[in-house]
Amino acid sequence: MSNDSTPAMVPPLPMDRDDFRCISKAGFGDGWNHYAHCMAWFEGHLYVGTSRAILAMIKVNDPPPALTHWPINSPDDVYDIDRRAHIWRYNPRDETWKQVFISPMVKGRTEEIVARDIGYRGIAVYQGPRDCKPCLYICTWSSSKGQPPVIMRSEDGLTFESLPRPSWGEFVNTFRTLVPFKGCLFTTPTGSTAGYGKAQECVGGAPIIYVCKDPMSGDWLEASLPGFGDTNNLTTFEMHAFNGHLYAGTINAEEGFQIWKTAANGEPPYDWKEVVTHGAYRGNLNEIAVSMCELNGALYIGSGIVNGGYHRIAKVGPAAGEIIRLYPDDSWELIIGNPRLTPDGLKFPLGHMGPGFDNFFNGYIWRMFVHEGTMYVGTFKWTVLMPFIPLDKWPDPAQLLVEIRGVDELVSNNAGFDLWRTTDGIHWGPITRTGFENMYNWGVRTMASTPYGLFIGTANPFGPEVAEKTEDGWQYQYNPRGGAEVWLGVPRKK
Amino acid sequence: MSDPLILLGPPRSFTSVISAMLGQHPQMYGLPEVHLFVADTVGELFFYYKIAGPRRSHGLLRTIAEVYMKTQNKKTVDLAKAWLIKNKNMPTAEVFHKIVSKVDPKIVVEKSVTTVWKPANLQRVARVLPNARFIHLTRHPRGQCESMMEALKTETGLTPQMQDHSTTPPTTDPQILWYNIHSNIVDFLKDVPKERYMRIRGEDVLQNPDKYLREISEWLGLRTDDEAIDEMKHPERSPFSKLGPPNAPFGNDPKFLKEPALRPARAKPQSLEGILSWRDDIPGFTDEVKEMAKSFGYE
Numbered sequence: 001m002s003n004d005s006t007p008a009m010v011p012p013l014p015m016d017r018d019d020f021r022c023i024s025k026a027g028f029g030d031g032w033n034h035y036a037h038c039m040a041w042f043e044g045h046l047y048v049g050t051s052r053a054i055l056a057m058i059k060v061n062d063p064p065p066a067l068t069h070w071p072i073n074s075p076d077d078v079y080d081i082d083r084r085a086h087i088w089r090y091n092p093r094d095e096t097w098k099q100v101f102i103s104p105m106v107k108g109r110t111e112e113i114v115a116r117d118i119g120y121r122g123i124a125v126y127q128g129p130r131d132c133k134p135c136l137y138i139c140t141w142s143s144s145k146g147q148p149p150v151i152m153r154s155e156d157g158l159t160f161e162s163l164p165r166p167s168w169g170e171f172v173n174t175f176r177t178l179v180p181f182k183g184c185l186f187t188t189p190t191g192s193t194a195g196y197g198k199a200q201e202c203v204g205g206a207p208i209i210y211v212c213k214d215p216m217s218g219d220w221l222e223a224s225l226p227g228f229g230d231t232n233n234l235t236t237f238e239m240h241a242f243n244g245h246l247y248a249g250t251i252n253a254e255e256g257f258q259i260w261k262t263a264a265n266g267e268p269p270y271d272w273k274e275v276v277t278h279g280a281y282r283g284n285l286n287e288i289a290v291s292m293c294e295l296n297g298a299l300y301i302g303s304g305i306v307n308g309g310y311h312r313i314a315k316v317g318p319a320a321g322e323i324i325r326l327y328p329d330d331s332w333e334l335i336i337g338n339p340r341l342t343p344d345g346l347k348f349p350l351g352h353m354g355p356g357f358d359n360f361f362n363g364y365i366w367r368m369f370v371h372e373g374t375m376y377v378g379t380f381k382w383t384v385l386m387p388f389i390p391l392d393k394w395p396d397p398a399q400l401l402v403e404i405r406g407v408d409e410l411v412s413n414n415a416g417f418d419l420w421r422t423t424d425g426i427h428w429g430p431i432t433r434t435g436f437e438n439m440y441n442w443g444v445r446t447m448a449s450t451p452y453g454l455f456i457g458t459a460n461p462f463g464p465e466v467a468e469k470t471e472d473g474w475q476y477q478y479n480p481r482g483g484a485e486v487w488l489g490v491p492r493k494k
Numbered sequence: 495m496s497d498p499l500i501l502l503g504p505p506r507s508f509t510s511v512i513s514a515m516l517g518q519h520p521q522m523y524g525l526p527e528v529h530l531f532v533a534d535t536v537g538e539l540f541f542y543y544k545i546a547g548p549r550r551s552h553g554l555l556r557t558i559a560e561v562y563m564k565t566q567n568k569k570t571v572d573l574a575k576a577w578l579i580k581n582k583n584m585p586t587a588e589v590f591h592k593i594v595s596k597v598d599p600k601i602v603v604e605k606s607v608t609t610v611w612k613p614a615n616l617q618r619v620a621r622v623l624p625n626a627r628f629i630h631l632t633r634h635p636r637g638q639c640e641s642m643m644e645a646l647k648t649e650t651g652l653t654p655q656m657q658d659h660s661t662t663p664p665t666t667d668p669q670i671l672w673y674n675i676h677s678n679i680v681d682f683l684k685d686v687p688k689e690r691y692m693r694i695r696g697e698d699v700l701q702n703p704d705k706y707l708r709e710i711s712e713w714l715g716l717r718t719d720d721e722a723i724d725e726m727k728h729p730e731r732s733p734f735s736k737l738g739p740p741n742a743p744f745g746n747d748p749k750f751l752k753e754p755a756l757r758p759a760r761a762k763p764q765s766l767e768g769i770l771s772w773r774d775d776i777p778g779f780t781d782e783v784k785e786m787a788k789s790f791g792y793e
Contacts, residue, residue: 281660338659339670346782348674352612354654404544 013491014374014421015454017431020489024097027483028088031463032056032081036484038123039448039457042136042157046090046448046455047100049120049138050484052083055461057118062198063312067388073465073476083115083143089157090486092452101160108145109170116150118143121176126185128214131155137185137215141174144193148172151187151215164218166210181241182264184213186223188236188248200313203234203306209248211268223268224248228260240292242299243328248272249289249301253314256282257289257303259326275330279303281342285319285355287311293368295375295425298325300335302365308382309363318394320356321365321379325425335425336365350426356381357418357428360398366417369447371454372491376421376431378444378456383415387469415439417458438481440466453490460484495591495598498623499714501605502616502682503631504675506641508696510750512631513605514729515699515707521716523600525593526553526734526745530586531615531622532608537582546608553606553745554578554589556738561596566733571742587622601714610675611655616682627714628691630679632790635672635783636764637697642668643772645749665773669783676786695791700758703727730754766792 027033028050035051056074058064075081087101103117119141127134138152138160148170150162172189179186188209193200211223227233233250237257240247245261252258256279262270279286280303291302303321305311310318322337332344337355339348356362356379364380386407391399401410416435422428435441435458443459463482467474499516503509517524529550533539543551558574559566581589594602609615619626642656646666656671657664683691692713699706707726711718729735735754737743744751766784769777779787 283660283662285659338654338657338664339674340660341658341667341670341776341780342660346670346673346780348655348670348677352614352678 014423014429015376015431015489015491016429017436019491020431020436020456020487022436022485023090023095023488024088024486025483026480026485027460027463028086028097028099030086031465031479031483032083033086033484034461034463035119035443035445035459036457036486037119037121037445037459038138039446039455040123040125040136041448041450042125042134044091044093045157046092046450047123047136047157048088048090048446048457048486049123050086050088051119051121051141052085052115053078053081053118054459056081065307065312065385066390066393067385068390069388069467069474071385071388071467072462072479072482073467079112079114079143079145083118085115085117085119085141087120087138087160090455092450092488100158103140106147108143109147110145112145114143114145116146117141118146119174121174121190122178122187124178124180124185126178126180126215128185128216130214130216136160137178139175139178139187144173144198146173149174151178153215163215164220166212166220168206168208168210172206177237177239179239179241179246181246184211184264185215186211186239186246187220188239190235190237200306203251207233207235207250209236209239211264221268223262223264223270224260224272225269228258228272228274230258233258238289238292240294240299242292242294247275247292247299247326249292251288251306252279253284253287253306253311253316255279256284256286259289259301273330276301276324276326276332280322280324280332280334280337281340281344281347282322282338284314284316286322287314287316288364290321290364290366291368291377293370293375295325295370295422298327298425300325300368300375300377300425302368302377304364304366304380308380309361318360318363318398320354320360320362322355323351323365323377323425336428351422351428353428357420357430359414359418359433360401361414362418364443366459367444367447369449369454371447371449371489374421374423375425376419376447376454376456376489378420378447379418380443380459381415381417381435382442383410384439384442384462386411386415388467411439416441417444419444419456435460436485436487438485440479440481441485453488456487456489458485458487495595496601497625497627498590498594498602498604499627499629500609500619500623501603501629501631502610502679503605503607503633503696504610504638504672505607505747506638506645507631507633508700509605509607509631510747511729511754511756512696512699513603514732514735514750514754515703515726515756516710517603517732518726518728519707519711519716520722520725521600522603522714523597524603524732524734525557525605527606527608528554528557528590528593528604529606529608530554530590531606531618532611533586534618535582535586536578536584536589539586540578540582549744550608551575552738552742553734555742556734556745557593559742560733561593566738566742568739568741571739575741590622601716610678613678613682616678620682620685626690628683628686629710630683630691630693631696632676632693632792633696634764634792635669635766635779635787636770637762638672639668640771642671649748661775665775667770667773669770669779673780673783673786676790680786693790700756703756703758727756729756764792
C-alpha cells in the first residue's frame with residue numbers, strides 16, 4: 001500500500017556535458033605529463049598517476065606512424081626530456097592538488113642514469129595479509145634503457161615503496177592491470193621492449209597472468225598458461241572480477257581477442273574457460289579486449305586495435321572499436337558494432353550504432369566505468385591527427401569523410417574523445433564528442449567513481465608545444481590545452 | 495488536422511507501391527519519401543543529405559513543389575530548395591506539419607525507409623506525430639533479400655547493416671537488414687496502442703487488393719465503396735509515381751518509378767527453408783530470421 005507521505009526514492013540522473021568541469025589542465029602545469037593514466041580513490045583523496053612524453057616516445061619508435069609532420073615539438077632523443085612520471089593527489093574538500101611522488105632516477109640496464117618510471121598505467125586499492133589496512137598498489141612503466149617495471153605500495157598516499165616484481169622477463173617494460181580477486185592480487189605484463197626505439201606498449205611478449213596473495217613477499221605465481229595455450233594470444237590485456245570469476249581478455253592479431261574466465265579455485269595455475277573467441281566473431285578488427293565494466297549483471301567489454309586503431313606491425317585495421325556484453329551463462333550480445341552471423345546466433349548492435357559509436361576514428365573503447373547506476377564510456381579518437389596524415393594511404397571510409405566534410409571541419413567538429421552514457425546498454429546519450437571541446441584530448445584513459453562525483457583523466461599528448469599551420473608552414477607553439485586534464489562530473493539538481 | 499498514416503517496412507517490401515495505392519484513396523494523400531524523421535532541423539537534414547547523397551532530398555523537394563505550387567518542374571523544385579535553405583533552423587516536425595495542413599482534410603501517407611533504420615528515428619515520429627497510425631508492412635525474407643540483391647547491382651547505398659562482418663571481407667547478406675529493421679519496428683510498436691497499428695503482409699495486399707485495401711480503409715474510418723477501392727488500385731496515377739524534374743528525379747524506389755502499376759504477379763509463394771541465392775557458405779536463413787518470419791505468417 002502506498003504512503004503518500006513517504007518521499008519517493010529518486011535515482012540520480014545521468015550526467016550531461018554541463019555537469020562536468022575541468023579541475024586540472026595542461027598536465028598539472030607540465031605539458032609533458034601526457035596521460036592521466038590511472039586513478040584511484042583512497043582515504044578521502046583522488047590519486048592520479050601520469051605517463052610522460054608519449055608522442056615523443058612514439059616518434060622514436062620503429063616503425064613510427066606515417067605522418068607528414070610531427071604534431072609536437074620533441075627531440076630526436078627522447079631521453080633529452082625529463083621522463084620522470086608523477087603521482088598527484090587531489091583533495092576535493094579544499095580543491096587542491098599536491099604532487100606526492102615523482103619517479104626516482106636510477107641506473108638502467110645500459111648503465112645510464114634514467115627515470116625509473118616513465119608512467120603509471122594501473123592502480124588498485126588492496127589489502128594483503130601483511131597490510132594493516134587497504135593500501136595503494138601501483139603498476140610502473142619503465143623505459144627501454146631502464147630496468148623492468150616494479151610494483152609500488154603506499155600505506156599513507158605520501159610515501160611509496162617499490163616491491164619485488166613478478167618473475168617476468170627482462171624484456172617486459174610495462175603492465176597496466178592490477179585486479180584484487182578472492183583475496184589475491186592478479187596482474188599481467190602488457191608491454192615489452194627490445195631496445196631503444198623497439199618498444200611495444202601493448203604487446204607484452206609473455207602473455208601470462210600472475211597471482212600473489214602477499215605482494216610484499218614478491219611471491220608471484222603463474223595463474224595461467226602462456227596465452228591460455230594459444231600462441232596467437234600476444235598479451236593478456238585487461239582483467240575484471242565479475243560473477244564470482246576473474247575474466248581476462250587477450251590481444252590476438254590473427255583471429256581477434258579471446259575472453260577467458262576462472263573461479264581461481266585450488267592452487268595456481270587455475271582452470272580457465274574460454275567464453276568469447278575470434279573477437280566475438282568480428283575477427284582481428286576486434287584485436288584487443290581493451291576495457292571491461294559490470295552493469296546490471298552483465299560484463300561489458302570494449303574493443304580496439306593496437307596503436308589506437310591501426311596495428312602497423314601486424315597490419316590490422318584501421319577500424320573503430322565495438323562493445324559487447326557478456327552474461328554469467330557465457331552468452332553474449334553485440335551492443336555497439338557491426339552486425340554478423342555467428343555460431344552464437346545473428347548479432348546486430350542493440351545500441352543501434354556501428355563501431356566507434358558510428359565514428360570511424362574511435363579506435364578504442366578505452367574506458368568504461370559505472371557511477372551511481374550509469375555507465376560512462378570513453379573512447380580514444382585520432383581525428384586530431386588528420387592534418388598530419390597522408391590521406392592517399394588511408395582507406396575509403398576516412399577518405400570519404402574528408403571528401404564530404406574536409407579536414408578542417410572534421411578536426412574542429414569531430415576531434416577529441418567521445419564520452420557516452422547509458423543505464424541499460426541499449427539507450428545511449430553523448431556527453432561530449434569533442435573531448436570536452438578540446439581536440440587535443442584524444443582519449444578518456446581513466447575514471448574513478450567517488451563520493452564527490454565521477455573523475456575523468458584524459459590522454460592528451462599535445463604539449464608542451466604543438467604544430468600549428470601558419471602562412472610560413474608548420475610552426476611549434478606553446479599549447480595551453482596540451483597535456484593531461486582531469487574533469488569532475490557532479491550531477492546538478494534537476 | 496487529420497493524423498497521418500505511416501508505413502513501416504524494410505526497403506524492397508512493397509512499401510512504395512502500397513503507399514502509392516493508399517495515397518490514391520480519395521480521402522488520403524500519398525507522399526514520396528521525405529526522410530524528415532532522420533533529423534530534428536532542416537539544417538541537420540541538409541547535413542544528412544551530404545552523407546547519404548542528394549537523392550535523399552528529392553522526395554521532399556518534389557512534395558513541396560507539388561503541394562505548394564501544384565506542379566513539379568525545375569523551377570518549382572529550385573524554389574522549394576531555396577525555401578528549405580532559408581529555413582535551416584526550422585524543425586523538421588514543423589515542415590511535416592505544414593505539409594499535413596496543406597493537404598488537409600486528406601490523410602497524409604508517408605513511407606520513408608529511413609524512418610525504420612534506427613529506433614531514434616521511430617521515436618522522433620512518435621514525438622512529432624503522437625496520434626499517427628502505423629501499418630507494419632512485411633515481405634517474405636527470401637523475396638525481400640533477392641530484391642535487395644537485385645537492387646544492389648545497379649544502385650549504390652550498401653551499408654554495414656546489409657553485411658555479415660564475421661567474414662573477411664564482409665559478405666553482403668540482406669537477411670541481417672531484414673531482421674534488424676523488423677526488430678526495430680516490432681519493438682517500437684510494443685509501445686503503440688493496438689488500435690493505432692496493424693501488421694499486413696505485402697504479398698496479401700498485392701494478391702487480393704480489394705479485400706485488404708477495404709480492410710485498411712475501414713480501419714482508418716474512410717470510404718470503402720468500390721469507387722474508392724478502384725482508385726487505390728491505380729498507384730501509377732499519383733503525381734509522385736514517375737520520375738520528377740531533372741533536379742529532383744527520384745524520391746522513391748527507382749524500380750517503382752519505372753513500373754508504378756499494380757502487378758499482383760510479383761508476389762510468388764516462397765519458402766524459409768533451403769539455400770540462399772546470394773551466398774553459399776551458410777545453409778540458409780538464420781534461426782532468428784526464420785522465427786520472426788514465422789511470427790509474420792510466412793513458411
